[in-house]
Amino acid sequence: MLFKLAFRNTLRQKRRTIFTMLTMFGGFTLASISIGWSDGSYSRIINMFTRNRLGHIQIHAQEYLDKPSLYKAIDDYEAIGQKVQSVPGVLTWTPRFLAAGLASLENKTSAVQIIGIDPVRENEATYFNKKIIKGRPFSPQPAHEAILGKGLAEVLHAQVGDEIIIVSQGADGSIANDLFRVVGIAASGNQMADRTAFYLHLSEAQQLFVLEGKIHEIAIIVNKLSHVEKITRKIKTILDNNALDVQPWQEFAKSFYQAMKADVEGMWVMLLVILLIVAVGVLNTVLMAILERTREYGVLKALGTRPQHIFWQIVLEINIIALASIVLGAGLSLIINHILSIHGIHLPTSFTYGGIEFKSLYSAITPRSLYIPAITVILSATVVSFFPALRAARISPAKAMRIH
């Protein structure tokens, strides 16, 4: 009967109920789409940052990231890689040799970050070959080839086919210098990194610096962004090696992660605004309904209905409306989020985030994009109807019935 009364009361002032539903429905849909959108955009941005470049998880020699040094190198990386590969959820891994040097072409000289890569693994992990905008990828076998970051090529006025001299210091203190032929120019998406990036074949980089068989970084790609932390823990356990730092992207790209977090917090502010709009709509409805039905509640109380019954009847009534709005809202949001996740939105002007350029963004259908708005709508409906319902429940029947 409680439910029957509550339900039929929702049908009483149809226009008002529809208005309330529209508010809740609109609030839900907006919130759901914006969460789906931000989840989609952020996972895309994070993926661009990690999947396509840095990797989701990185392994370094202890404290390498705090103070990078040629000597903080990883031995026997193949064995480590095999162990990493055995962890469920790991898609692939790729080794990197990192060192600083000077590159010269004719009268131009520039400081460079030498990045020795395994061409096959690197392409598998971060789609390296897709980043090559001019020239070609590395040959399978080392052949004194180099690929330059786009910015670096501009600084040095380098073209495909040019020969560049690299000068640095080897691990044994000797002068390291050699000649490499430019076979390609790559745009990683990060313009700052591209101004210094000088890619070499892994084994040639190792030879140059007299560090055969050693590397500085292992980048790991996992199957799902949300599993990164769990997989990081598993890798740590399986490696069981204190001399290695195993870090998820949230740690090795801390400033990026924090910028991201701040942006996501902006989403909560928007949710709060939506919540407020819903709350005002609900409050209006509840107050009007209770005002109109004061007499009726007085009668119900006179007949012996307990106050808490009246209270629950009102809260239930609002929540029936909320539930119906959520069901409708979920339907619409799923459709919109689905469309936006496939077609995305092409941005009128591309923007750069963390040095990466974005031209269009996509939504994602996440459980969050449904249950967070649902909880907020239910919660705001309940909270807002709480005090009016309490007042109606406490109404003195004698007074209520004097109102004509």
Add this chain to the structure above:
Amino acid sequence: MVETKNSEPLIRVEGLRKTYTDDGVPVEALRGIDLIIYPGEFTAIVGPSGSGKTTFLNIISGLDRPTEGKIWIKGRLLEEMSDKELSDFRRDNLGFIFQAYNLIPVLTVEENVEYIMLLQRIPREERKRRVRQILKEVGLEGFEKRRPPQLSGGQQQRVAVARAMVSNPSLILADEPTANLDSETGGGLLDMMRELNKKTGMTFIFSTHDENVMRRARRLIILKDGRVAEDKQIG
């Protein structure tokens, strides 16, 4: 005659006063009332507008609290009961009929009558049986599925009578039950109530302005300025 001065009083009122203060100026609605009502009475409270009829009925039924004085119903002192106890007490012992019918518009005739038995947790079969029986008694067979707004005033008030009586309360209180009805319909309603009173022994207390209604009462309590001006048995 069911009423006898020898039986236990149903209601005892002593030194009842009620002063309304919520509108700023204190209004003395009741200024000292002492009364005894016995089981089975069919009593009218009459008096000019503002004499305190509604106030009196509200207080003896626990819908409002007195400023001063004591009220016992079925031997229980009302002031000792919490709001929740009063609510349960009303549910189990009192029936109400109001001037403006006050049926729940979203419930059908049947459901309106059934409502109080739901509060009492009476089993479904029993509820259905009683609803059918009482609607027959008030002459509303065939109207079970209608909603109150689809009924005439007289019909609505008969639903209200059915609702008040269906739980077999000891006392039925009716504040101007006929005020919204024409004289003939009102008289008919009163005759019906009197019949039920005779048949079941349920006590009725009702307030009225209407001569036509007063005539049908067995006892007349006349209020004037919040005091009992006259209290007489009829017939």
